[in-house]
Structure formats: structure tokens, C-alpha cells
Amino acid sequence: MLFLLIGAVALLLGAAASLVLRQNRARVGASIGAQVVASVFTLVAVAPVFATGTPLSAEIAWSYPVGTIAFRVDALSAFFLAWSLPLTLLGTIYAGTYLRPDLSGGRNPGSHVALLDLLSLSFLLIYAAQDALVFLLGWEVAAVCAWLLVIWSYRSQKIRFAAFNYLVSTHVGLFVIAAAFMTLRAQAHSMDFAAFGASLSTPGALRDVTFGLLCVAFALKSGFFPFHTWVPRAESAAPAHVSALMSGVIHKAGLFGFLRFTLLLGVPEEWMGWTILAFGATSAVVGALFTTTQRDLKRLLGYSSTENVGIAAMGFGVGYLGLTWHRGELVALGFGAGLLHILNHALFKCLLFYGAGAVSRGADTVDLEHLGGLARAMPRTAALFLIGGLATAGLPPLNGFASEFLLYAALLRSGASGNAAAALIAFGACLAFSGAVSAFAVVRAFGVAFLGTPRAPLAAVPADPGWGMLAPMALHAVAIALLGLVPTLGLALVTPALRLFGPPGTSEAPAAALLTNVGTANLLLAAGIAVPVAVGLWLARRGTVEARAPIPTWGCGYPAATPRMQVTATSFAAPFARLFAAWIPPVVKRVLPQGYFPAGPGLLRSHPADPVEDRIFEGLGEGEKRVTDAFGRVSAEPRAVFAVGLVMLVVLAYLAGGTA
Amino acid sequence: MTAAAVLAQAVLLGGLAPVLPGVVTRTKSWWAGRRGAPVLQPAYDLVKLMRKRAVYSATTTALFRVAPWTVLGATVVASLVVPLAGPALVSFPGDVVFFAYAWGLARAAMMLGALDTGSPFEGMAASREATFSTLLEPALFLLAGGVGLVGDVDTLGAMVQVRGHDATGWLVWALSVVTLTVLVQVEAARLPVDDPTTHLELTMVHEGMILDHSGPDLAALQYAAGLKLATGLALLAALFVPVGLPPWAAGLATAAGCLALAVGLGTVESLTARLRMRAVPAYVLVALFAAGAAVLASAWHGNGGAL
Numbered sequence: 003m004l005f006l007l008i009g010a011v012a013l014l015l016g017a018a019a020s021l022v023l024r025q026n027r028a029r030v031g032a033s034i035g036a037q038v039v040a041s042v043f044t045l046v047a048v049a050p051v052f053a054t055g056t057p058l059s060a061e062i063a064w065s066y067p068v069g070t071i072a073f074r075v076d077a078l079s080a081f082f083l084a085w086s087l088p089l090t091l092l093g094t095i096y097a098g099t100y101l102r103p104d105l106s107g108g109r110n111p112g113s114h115v116a117l118l119d120l121l122s123l124s125f126l127l128i129y130a131a132q133d134a135l136v137f138l139l140g141w142e143v144a145a146v147c148a149w150l151l152v153i154w155s156y157r158s159q160k161i162r163f164a165a166f167n168y169l170v171s172t173h174v175g176l177f178v179i180a181a182a183f184m185t186l187r188a189q190a191h192s193m194d195f196a197a198f199g200a201s202l203s204t205p206g207a208l209r210d211v212t213f214g215l216l217c218v219a220f221a222l223k224s225g226f227f228p229f230h231t232w233v234p235r236a237e238s239a240a241p242a243h244v245s246a247l248m249s250g251v252i253h254k255a256g257l258f259g260f261l262r263f264t265l266l267l268g269v270p271e272e273w274m275g276w277t278i279l280a281f282g283a284t285s286a287v288v289g290a291l292f293t294t295t296q297r298d299l300k301r302l303l304g305y306s307s308t309e310n311v312g313i314a315a316m317g318f319g320v321g322y323l324g325l326t327w328h329r330g331e332l333v334a335l336g337f338g339a340g341l342l343h344i345l346n347h348a349l350f351k352c353l354l355f356y357g358a359g360a361v362s363r364g365a366d367t368v369d370l371e372h373l374g375g376l377a378r379a380m381p382r383t384a385a386l387f388l389i390g391g392l393a394t395a396g397l398p399p400l401n402g403f404a405s406e407f408l409l410y411a412a413l414l415r416s417g418a419s420g421n422a423a424a425a426l427i428a429f430g431a432c433l434a435f436s437g438a439v440s441a442f443a444v445v446r447a448f449g450v451a452f453l454g455t456p457r458a459p460l461a462a463v464p465a466d467p468g469w470g471m472l473a474p475m476a477l478h479a480v481a482i483a484l485l486g487l488v489p490t491l492g493l494a495l496v497t498p499a500l501r502l503f504g505p506p507g508t509s510e511a512p513a514a515a516l517l518t519n520v521g522t523a524n525l526l527l528a529a530g531i532a533v534p535v536a537v538g539l540w541l542a543r544r545g546t547v548e549a550r551a552p553i554p555t556w557g558c559g560y561p562a563a564t565p566r567m568q569v570t571a572t573s574f575a576a577p578f579a580r581l582f583a584a585w586i587p588p589v590v591k592r593v594l595p596q597g598y599f600p601a602g603p604g605l606l607r608s609h610p611a612d613p614v615e616d617r618i619f620e621g622l623g624e625g626e627k628r629v630t631d632a633f634g635r636v637s638a639e640p641r642a643v644f645a646v647g648l649v650m651l652v653v654l655a656y657l658a659g660g661t662a
Numbered sequence: 663m664t665a666a667a668v669l670a671q672a673v674l675l676g677g678l679a680p681v682l683p684g685v686v687t688r689t690k691s692w693w694a695g696r697r698g699a700p701v702l703q704p705a706y707d708l709v710k711l712m713r714k715r716a717v718y719s720a721t722t723t724a725l726f727r728v729a730p731w732t733v734l735g736a737t738v739v740a741s742l743v744v745p746l747a748g749p750a751l752v753s754f755p756g757d758v759v760f761f762a763y764a765w766g767l768a769r770a771a772m773m774l775g776a777l778d779t780g781s782p783f784e785g786m787a788a789s790r791e792a793t794f795s796t797l798l799e800p801a802l803f804l805l806a807g808g809v810g811l812v813g814d815v816d817t818l819g820a821m822v823q824v825r826g827h828d829a830t831g832w833l834v835w836a837l838s839v840v841t842l843t844v845l846v847q848v849e850a851a852r853l854p855v856d857d858p859t860t861h862l863e864l865t866m867v868h869e870g871m872i873l874d875h876s877g878p879d880l881a882a883l884q885y886a887a888g889l890k891l892a893t894g895l896a897l898l899a900a901l902f903v904p905v906g907l908p909p910w911a912a913g914l915a916t917a918a919g920c921l922a923l924a925v926g927l928g929t930v931e932s933l934t935a936r937l938r939m940r941a942v943p944a945y946v947l948v949a950l951f952a953a954g955a956a957v958l959a960s961a962w963h964g965n966g967g968a969l
Binding site for chain 1: 712716717718719720721722723724725727728730731732734735736738739742752754755756757759760762763764766767769770773774777778779780781782783785786788789790792793795796797798799800801802803804806807808810811816863873874877878879882939940943953954957958960961962964965
């Protein structure tokens with residue numbers, strides 16, 4: 003615990019130093035230095051928890067009305083802490099180079115990098131809290147930091163709106179979570195999580211309602227469908243490292259909260275497992291569908307986050323069913339798959355966002371319709387982005403495959419019988435669909451942005467970014483390959499946390515047995531590809547004779563091909579989008595030429611719409627109108643409306659609990 | 663597993679790969695009343711291509727040179743999971759997932775290679791391939807789940823040996839034949855989904871993606887395509903091979919089954935027209951529904967005949 007405290011103090015000092023120092027280099031350096039200290043001390047602090055599984059705990063006496071504040075770092079906290087801080091550190095290193103063009107324009111990075119330090123501090127609070135109040139404090143610090151980080155380019159109205167959208171969404175979630183905590187507090191007469199456990203593990207309507215509230219709150223934080231609409235908005239508006247950290251690290255706090263309360267839940271009801279599974283599968287499928295038509299590379303990656311948290315939640319759903327059915331094997335496979343996918347997703351999604359940041363710095367746009375041929379100008383970025391992309395699609399031999407394999411194993415061979423087994427297999431097919439769709443999206447995004455020739459003249463001459471950006475990306479890529487080729491290593495990281503979920507004696511052995519095979523198969527695949535590739539390259543070198551003139555791509559007999567004839571982001575997605583037009587409707591604006599000799603130019607513009615967001619805004623507009631009509635002046639005071647809503651949630655929870 | 667068994671499997675599948683496309687072509691010539699090219703013509707083509715030099719478009723990057731060999735490597739590794747004579751060379755619980763994803767990796771590499779040329783036709787073909795695969799993948803997993811449930815098995819090698827003990831069991835078996843047939847037709851780019859002998863780039867899928875490859879690179883892709891056909895047909899043939907044969911007999915029976923199925927494919931190709939591009943997803947849905955029905959049937963089986 004002392005080490006964690008040192009880390010927290012270092013982060014505070016680093017943040018303060020970033021604010022007061024005079025030189026940009028020193029400001030960024032102070033922030034990075036503090037994070038290095040904090041990461042090292044955190045790793046030292048949690049190492050014994052990994053080794054022995056014995057939790058660290060501490061209590062701090064506080065004045066009335068809070069009383070004592072309890073901190074407790076168990077294996078679950080240790081798992082989340084062990085990668086959250088180092089990944090934030092890599093993000094800050096990336097930021098140092100990424101922000102450089104803005105800094106030479108006279109911007110002061112002090113507050114930005116200080117916020118990154120505070121973000122790390124919020125992880126310490128959230129993951130180590132044993133007290134609902136501290137948990138909420140960390141939760142709020144993370145939300146506000148993320149909001150302030152998103153509006154780095156605050157002069158753009160679009161970015162301010164996206165960030166405000168995020169701020170509102172995350173606070174709606176805060177109200178729901180506060181309602182859940184107040185309900186629990188009223189039962190337990192304490193804000194301590196351990197005391198919550200007593201009431202949360204008693205079956206009944208109250209538990210069901212509280213569980214529902216918690217799920218909604220954490221789903222909002224992690225960007226599950228249909229609460230995802232703020233994710234692509236915020237992540238396309240934020241600087242690349244902030245998008246990466248939001249998607250890869252900050253949103254994971256929602257899943258952590260869910261797991262933290264799962265530990266307090268005791269044996270869950272069967273409907274809980276099925277609900278989470280269905281909820282996760284919907285996010286995985288719909289999130290993947292949305293990735294196929296996006297034009298904005300960062301928006302695309304944002305939707306992919308929704309897909310991936312959905313996959314993790316599917317794992318937890320299977321784990322819940324395992325707990326209900328007292329099947330240790332399903333507990334190990336389900337929670338193992340979910341936890342491992344959280345780690346895997348953090349690695350590849352950060353890498354992809356960093357790649358997108360390199361593209362936006364290199365080519366000055368992330369609109370796929372304007373990009374093309376970047377692999378020639380930015381070969382290193384292209385290679386790293388491709389590794390992240392293939393991992394997102396869950397393709398072997400990379401890390402995404404390991405976690406998805408565990409989930410498939412649990413779903414296809416659940417050991418359940420009859421209808422339950424059939425339902426689980428159907429969920430397996432959903433996972434297969436989302437996997438194939440995300441492979442589609444990755445090939446489309448990479449193919450259109452990096453391959454072929456530029457589709458429109460670029461504003462800037464693209465080039466690979468400096469080592470400050472490439473080195474963090476390369477580290478992520480190495481970790482992705484390592485966790486893919488040696489998946490038991492990833493399992494070893496999640497094992498202590500995994501053991502908490504089942505009854506005492508729960509073992510990770512079923513998952514370990516499967517992943518040992520996957521590791522061998524992945525190595526075989528890697529070798530099986532490396533050998534032919536080496537032979538092929540040797541054959542090509544042997545036969546190469548310098549051509550007299552550059553040879554063009556074969557135009558199929560058409561002599562006047564232009565880059566604008568290439569397949570575009572929209573046309574690549576067209577056959578697929580036509581099949582799923584109900585889910586991914588395009589918004590098309592066209593002005594067709596009139597008459598035989600049209601006077602003005604025609605126009606055709608299409609961009610993908612998010613039907614959920616459209617309906618939410620429609621519904622809000624409608625709802626606001628009704629509230630205004632009904633209450634006259636109430637909607638002029640939004641705080642009052644929220645307070646009324648909060649009280650109503652608590653009352654409803656009580657009514658539901660009281661009638662049980 | 664003895665060294666002889668390993669060798670026999672490798673020779674069987676590796677040898678069938680260049681032969682089966684030739685058998686299909688020969689069958690089509692026979693139906694058309696022509697004598698046709700020798701059965702080994704695809705093998706001669708491979709030898710010829712290996713001796714040629716590759717030509718690379720100025721638009722392409724290193725990815726274009728790596729992609730064909732990645733396709734070949736991934737297809738070869740995927741084929742190791744398939745049982746031909748006795749147990750498969752690589753077999754572990756859930757290997758069917760690995761099999762599907764190794765094919766997925768090969769598919770992704772092929773599409774990326776196609777997009778690397780910047781050719782509109784290749785891009786169009788890649789887009790179609792990607793679209794079909796999104797519908798086909800769930801079918802394969804549904805089938806694996808259904809067959810695994812009814813036969814209580816978890817490896818691909820054991821799944822193809824599941825036979826019916828009662829009406830539901832045979833229903834699941836029949837549905838797996840239907841699903842795998844559509845799967846082979848889509849994955850190996852055969853009629854009525856894709857016409858391997860089409861001369862019009864606008865209508866190509868698999869051929870479209872390899873338009874710009876040449877020399878040894880094209881040979882690698884052609885061989886991988888043949889191996890994919892051989893792998894798919896071997897899976898289908900294994901459904902018809904009696905369970906419990908000694909390895910050598912099972913190997914011979916599977917090989918004979920592959921040849922017979924190739925003749926069947928040629929016959930289908932001679933008698934049917936290609937589907938319109940927009941109708942192909944509907945055809946792929948046949949596989950999805952057949953596999954879904956297999957899952958329902960196996961659940962019904964597990965419930966002891968009650969719903």
C-alpha cells in the first residue's frame with residue numbers, strides 16, 4: 003500500500019510540476035517522469051498480489067461524515083492496475099511527439115499532460131477503492147479529466163460539442179450509479195463494498211433492480227450498444243492519444259465496476275447471465291456492423307470499441323451462467339475470455355488509434371475517401387497498423403484470437419443440454435459474424451487508407467512520425483504478437499483475478515489446457531507462413547530484372563485509368579451495406595444535373611448515420627417538449643430535472659424492492 | 663501416429679490440390695462434348711509459372727509480394743487440421759475455430775494483396791469476397807456447434823465421423839452435407855457462386871483478386887486455391903466414408919470421394935448458370951439456415967425429443 007501511496011504522490015507532484023514549469027520540454031518531461039515512478043511503484047506494489055493472491059488493504063481515518071476510508075487491492079484490482087498505468091505512460095510519451103506541431107504554434111501543453119497524470123491517479127482511486135465514495139470520486143476525476151483532454155482543440159465548435167456530449171452521457175451514468183449506491187447504502191448503512199455485498203448477495207427484487215441499475219451505469223461508461231453514441235463522437239474529436247486511452251484504458255473502468263460488483267453478487271440468477279450474454283452479443287454485432295461503413299477512421303475505431311467490450315461482456319455472461327449452474331469450467335473459460343479480451347483490446351485498440359494519429363499528422367485527414375497509398379510514404383506506420391488491425395479481427399497468430407478462442411470454446415462446447423446449448427451455439431455464431439464483419443472493416447480501412455494510390459490530392463506530404471510516436475506503437479505491437487504466440491502468458495496475468503470469481507478452489511486449468519494448444523497452433527501458423535514468405539521473396543529476388551519503365555497495374559484493357567476509379571471506402575462497403583441497410587442506413591444528399599445541357603455541377607454526398615443516435619436526439623427533443631409543456635419552467639433548470647430523476651430512480655428501486 | 667501416416671496425409675492432400683481443379687475442368691469438357699485439357703493441366707501450369715518471372719505494378723508495395731505466400735502458408739496450416747487417413751495431423755479441442763480463422767487470415771491476405779494494386783476490379787472482387795464471408799462464417803460455427811452437440815465431440819476430425827443413430831442424428835448429418843457443399847462452392851469460388859473460367863473482370867470474385875499476380879506468386883495462389891478446394895472436398899467426402907476403417911483404407915476412400923465430388927462439382931457447373939451477384943448472399947443463406955436447422959435438431963435431440 004505504501005508503494006501505491008508513493009505513486010499517487012508522485013503523480014500529484016508531476017501534475018503540479020507540469021503546470022508550473024516554464025519550458026514545454028520540462029512540462030512534458032515532468033509528467034512522463036511522474037508516470038514512470040508511479041508505474042514502477044504500482045507494479046512493485048501489485049506484484050505480491052499477483053504472486054500470492056493475498057489482497058493489500060489499508061484504512062484512512064477521515065472526519066465526519068465520511069468516517070474511515072478503506073482501500074483494498076485484490077487480484078482483480080492488481081490486474082487492472084498492472085496495465086492501466088503503463089499504457090497511460092506510453093500514451094503520454096506518444097503525446098509528447100504528437101502534440102509537437104501544436105506546441106510550435108504556441109500552445110502550452112502543461113495542463114494537458116498534468117491531466118494525463120491525474121488520469122493515472124484516478125485509476126489508482128477507482129481500482130483500489132473499497133469504499134463507494136472513493137470509487138465515485140475516482141470515477142468523476144477520470145470523467146472530467148477525459149472531458150478536458152478531449153477538448154485540446156477547443157476552438158472547434160464540433161469538438162466542443164462532441165466533448166460535451168461525452169460529459170453529459172457520462173454524468174447520466176453517474177446518476178444511475180449514484181442511485182444504485184444509495185439503494186445499497188440504505189440497506190447496508192455503510193459505504194464499504196464489503197457491507198454492500200451482504201445485501202447484494204441476498205436474492206430478491208431489490209437485488210435484481212440494483213443489478214439492473216449497475217449494469218446500465220457501467221454499460222454507459224464502457225460504451226455498450228445502445229449507450230454507445232457518444233463514443234465515436236468523442237473519439238473522433240479527441241487527440242489520438244486521448245482517443246486511444248479512452249477506448250483502451252478509461253472505458254475499461256466500466257467493465258471493472260461490473261466485475262467488482264459481480265464479486266459481491268454471490269451466486270447470480272440465471273436471467274442475469276443470459277441478459278449479459280445477449281447484451282454483449284448485441285453490442286458485438288451492432289458495433290461491428292457500424293464499423294463497416296464509417297468514413298472517419300477514428301469514428302470507425304470508436305465503434306470497434308463497442309464491438310470489443312461486447313465480446314468481453316459475452317465472456318462474463320458465460321461466466322455468470324457457469325456460476326449459476328455451478329460449472330467451474332464455464333466460469334474459468336467465460337471470465338478468462340472476458341478478462342483476457344479486456345487486456346488484448348487495450349493493446350490493439352491503443353495501437354490502432356496511435357496509427358490513426360500518425361495518419362492524421364502525416365496526411366492531415368482521417369477521412370478514408372481522401373486517403374490512399376499511405377503505405378509507400380509511411381511504411382512503418384502501415385506495418386504497425388496492420389498488426390493491430392489483424393489482431394482486432396481476431397485473426398491468428400495474434401492476441402485477439404486467443405481470447406476469442408476461449409469464448410468460442412465455452413459457447414460451442416458449453417456442456418449444457420438442449421435449448422440452453424443451442425442458444426449458446428447461436429451466440430457463438432453471433433461472435434463468428436462479428437469477427438468476420440470486423441475482418442471486413444479492417445481490410446477496408448487498411449486497404450483504402452494505406453494501399454492503392456491517393457484518392458484525392460493530400461494537403462500534406464505524408465511521412466512516418468518520429469520515434470516518440472513509433473516506439474510506443476512498436477511496443478504495443480510486440481505485446482500483441484507475444485500474447486498471440488504465447489497465450490498462456492496472457493492467461494497467467496488474468497489467473498489470480500480469475501480465481502476470485504468462482505467458489506474457492508476455482509482453477510484456470512480448463513482455459514490453460516485450451517490456450518496451450520492455441521499457442522502451439524499459433525506458432526505452427528507463424529512458422530507455416532514465415533517459410534513460404536521467405537521462399538517467395540527469395541524467388542522474387544532471383545527473378546527480378548529491372549523493368550525499363552514503371553509497370554502500371556493492369557487496367558483490364560482500359561488505357562486511361564485514374565486514381566479516382568479505385569474502389570472507395572463507400573463502394574467497398576456497398577454490397578455489404580446493401581444487405582444490412584436497415585441497420586446502417588446511409589444519409590445521401592444528391593443534386594442531379596437537370597436537362598440535356600446542365601448548367602451547374604451535380605452533387606452526391608453520402609455519409610453513414612447512426613440510427614440509435616438519431617432516435618435518441620429525436621426522443622430527447624420530443625421528451626423535452628413534453629416536459630416543457632407539462633411543467634412549464636422545470637426544463638429551464640436541468641439540474642432540478644436530474645435531481646427529480648434521481649429521486650424517482652431511488653423511489654422506484656424501493657417500490658420494486660418493497661413489493662418483493 | 664507414425665511417420666508413414668504423416669507422409670501419406672501430406673502426399674494425399676498436397677497431391678490432390680493441383681489435380682482436383684483439373685478433374686472439374688475435364689468433367690465440364692465431357693459434358694460439353696469436348697475432349698478437354700489433361701487432368702494434370704493445373705499442375706503443368708504451376709510448373710510453368712514457377713519458372714517465370716513475376717511482374718510487379720509500380721503501385722504495389724512489399725505487401726503485394728508477401729500476400730500470396732501468406733495465403734499459401736495459412737491454407738497449408740489449415741489443411742493440417744483436416745483428417746484424411748486416420749486422425750488429422752493437428753488436432754486439439756476447438757481446432758475447428760483455428761481452421762476457420764486460418765482460412766480467414768488467408769482471405770484477408772488475399773484481399774489486401776488485391777487492394778494493394780489500386781485496381782478497381784480487384785477492389786470490387788475483394789469487397790464481394792468479404793461480403794460473402796461474413797455470411798458464411800456463422801454457418802460454419804453453427805454447424806460445428808450442432809454436430810459437436812449431437813455427437814459430443816470437440817475436434818474437426820471427430821465431427822466428420824459423427825453419424826446418426828436415429829432420425830435426428832441423420833437429419834443433422836444431412837444438413838451438414840448441405841452446409842459443407844455451399845461452403846465449398848463459396849470458399850473454393852465455384853459455380854453457381856463464382857465462375858473460375860469467366861473472361862469478364864466485372865463478374866469475377868476469386869479470379870478478380872489475382873489479376874495482377876504473376877510468376878511464382880500466381881503459382882502460390884493457384885496452388886492455395888487448389889488446396890482449399892481439396893480441403894473442403896476432403897471434409898465433405900469424410901462425411902461419406904464409413905467410420906472405423908483402417909487408416910490406409912480411409913485415406914483411399916477419402917481420396918476417391920474427393921475425386922467423385924470433383925466430378926459432381928463439374929456436373930453442377932455444366933448444368934447450372936452462375937447466380938447474379940446480388941443473389942449470391944441468398945444462396946449463402948442456404949448454408950446458414952441449414953446449419954441453424956442442424957443446431958435446432960441437435961437441441962431437440964438433447965431434450966429427448968421435447969421442445
